[in-house]
Amino acid sequence: MDTTFVDREQPRLLQELSEFLAIPSVSTLPAHSGDCRRAAEWLRTELTRLGCPVVTLIEGDGHPVVWAEGPAVPGRPTLLVYGHYDVQPPDPLEEWDTPPFEPTVRDGRLYARGAADDKGQVFCLLKAYEAVLDSDGRPPLNLRFIFEGEEECGGRVISDLLRAEPERTRADAALVCDMSYYAPEWPAVYTGLRGLCYAEISVRTLQRDLHSGTYGGVAPNAIETLVRILAGLKDEDGEIQMPKFYKSVEPPSKRELKTWRKLPFDKERFLHEEVTSRALTGMKDYSIFERTWALPTLEIHGIRGGFTGDGAKTVIPAQATAKVSLRLVPGQRYEKVGRQLERAVAELTPKWADAKVTLLHGGDPVVVDVDHPAFGVLDQAFESVVGRKAVQVRAGGSIPIIPELGLAGAPVILTGIGLPDDGLHSPNEKLDLAQLWTGIQIFGRFFELFAEQAMAKDGGTGADESVAEAEAVEMA
Ligand code: BES
Ligand code: MN
Ligand code: MN
Numbered sequence: 001m002d003t004t005f006v007d008r009e010q011p012r013l014l015q016e017l018s019e020f021l022a023i024p025s026v027s028t029l030p031a032h033s034g035d036c037r038r039a040a041e042w043l044r045t046e047l048t049r050l051g052c053p054v055v056t057l058i059e060g061d062g063h064p065v066v067w068a069e070g071p072a073v074p075g076r077p078t079l080l081v082y083g084h085y086d087v088q089p090p091d092p093l094e095e096w097d098t099p100p101f102e103p104t105v106r107d108g109r110l111y112a113r114g115a116a117d118d119k120g121q122v123f124c125l126l127k128a129y130e131a132v133l134d135s136d137g138r139p140p141l142n143l144r145f146i147f148e149g150e151e152e153c154g155g156r157v158i159s160d161l162l163r164a165e166p167e168r169t170r171a172d173a174a175l176v177c178d179m180s181y182y183a184p185e186w187p188a189v190y191t192g193l194r195g196l197c198y199a200e201i202s203v204r205t206l207q208r209d210l211h212s213g214t215y216g217g218v219a220p221n222a223i224e225t226l227v228r229i230l231a232g233l234k235d236e237d238g239e240i241q242m243p244k245f246y247k248s249v250e251p252p253s254k255r256e257l258k259t260w261r262k263l264p265f266d267k268e269r270f271l272h273e274e275v276t277s278r279a280l281t282g283m284k285d286y287s288i289f290e291r292t293w294a295l296p297t298l299e300i301h302g303i304r305g306g307f308t309g310d311g312a313k314t315v316i317p318a319q320a321t322a323k324v325s326l327r328l329v330p331g332q333r334y335e336k337v338g339r340q341l342e343r344a345v346a347e348l349t350p351k352w353a354d355a356k357v358t359l360l361h362g363g364d365p366v367v368v369d370v371d372h373p374a375f376g377v378l379d380q381a382f383e384s385v386v387g388r389k390a391v392q393v394r395a396g397g398s399i400p401i402i403p404e405l406g407l408a409g410a411p412v413i414l415t416g417i418g419l420p421d422d423g424l425h426s427p428n429e430k431l432d433l434a435q436l437w438t439g440i441q442i443f444g445r446f447f448e449l450f451a452e453q454a455m456a457k458d459g460g461t462g463a464d465e466s467v468a469e470a471e472a473v474e475m476a
Contacts, residue, residue, distance in 0.1 A: 005134050005135060014110070022102065029089060063148075066145070079172065083118050087114035087119065088425045109432050111428055124177060140448045146158070170407075170408065173412070174413065176415070179415055192367050199341060200360060201230070205219075209306075222319050228348070232348040263391065263393070299327075327396060375390075378446060381442050
């Protein structure tokens with residue numbers, strides 16, 4: 001691949017990405033479902049322009065999945081590219097220096113919701129493909145693109161699709177570009193993701209709200225009852241207090257722990273600039289990497305109930321609801337954890353209250369064995385552009401569909417071009433443009449090297465173990 005594409009096309013690429021980012025594809029807010037569709041349409045147009053003979057929006061009960069197939073390249077391997085076009089809500093709006101859906105460049109960074117998570121990275125992959133087409137005149141391998149619009153909201157369109165058609169995503173490897181470098185100049189590949197179990201806990205203690213003077217002292221307060229239940233689920237050191245909860249937790253491998261101990265890490269910078277608190281909390285016997293990558297957590301996201309408007313109202317609330325989630329690690333399954341949560345809440349609920357746990361969505365944790373040759377190819381691509389191989393780390397975050405991608409043993413390459421300070425889900429989310437420009441070269445190189453590697457493996461006779469070849473055999 002020649003490297004002039006990015007230099008030549010920068011202004012156009014920036015213009016196109018800005019157009020994509022300006023679409024407020026906030027999947028969790030029903031008012032934006034038209035915008036989610038517009039973002040999907042934007043991708044459809046782009047994939048068609050890139051010469052994909054198959055480009056479809058797959059409908060379901062929610063936002064569409066964008067599916068595309070590049071031109072068939074017989075004898076070459078098949079790579080599945082996954083990403084998501086939906087974004088998190090942008091609030092609090094007043095904390096943005098420029099509006100979240102008016103992409104703006106400042107100091108070489110592009111600020112917008114979705115700049116790093118994940119539209120900017122989806123764009124990077126599309127442009128890497130375009131760069132390879134521009135330079136080589138034809139695709140080096142078989143590409144399949146799957147972009148969902150419900151990653152951030154736990155929608156089911158993509159999982160329903162993959163359950164109904166497990167063969168669709170069969171590939172020699174999957175490339176997921178929804179993560180970040182470990183640090184500037186330190187590209188990363190991920191050996192694990194945490195899973196998630198998201199739930200609502202509602203408590204009712206009265207039939208209706210009551211005067212807090214007349215009944216205060218005798219009437220059970222729903223918010224108080226709820227916060228006592230919540231407090232009972234986790235102790236002050238961050239240990240989750242649910243029966244047998246840690247039993248199935250598998251510790252990280254020796255190799256992982258050894259790698260993590262050698263990672264450069266500035267605790268003060270992490271505390272003050274990333275976390276922005278005065279102290280770190282959690283299970284003190286474990287390192288920060290273990291706590292954020294290899295141990296489960298329980299977080300309270302919000303509590304609703306009672307009176308929260310301006311002014312004062314003296315009321316005993318009858319009802320209160322909390323949104324909570326647990327991050328899960330290898331060994332745990334979200335369905336089982338959901339049942340454990342239901343049981344723990346039931347045990348913590350006093351007899352005069354009704355508590356209900358509603359599971360909203362979940363995803364299992366992911367473990368990736370990075371010994372497959374595809375990871376060597378990724379290293380080569382990073383090395384040729386950034387001068388350093390990928391460090392092997394894990395992420396505390398989740399991508400619920402990954403365990404369901406149906407890869408049947410094929411490797412899933414979790415990587416990305418973000419930086420740790422991109423501010424995912426926060427105000428002033430950004431993408432460093434230098435990361436985008438190098439990213440286009442990295443993944444362009446990766447496409448070429450992955451094809452070459454598979455060819456070399458079977459001595460140039462055609463990738464006889466590849467998915468493309470298997471399909472040809474099936475059709476014959
Ligand atoms: N890209 C993130 C996941 C991620 C975050 C990976 C940080 C690596 C590092 C993804 O878009 C995300 O935010 N996922 C949600 C999933 C949830 C809403 C089901 C998450 O982790 O909260
Ligand atoms: Mn993401
Ligand atoms: Mn996200």
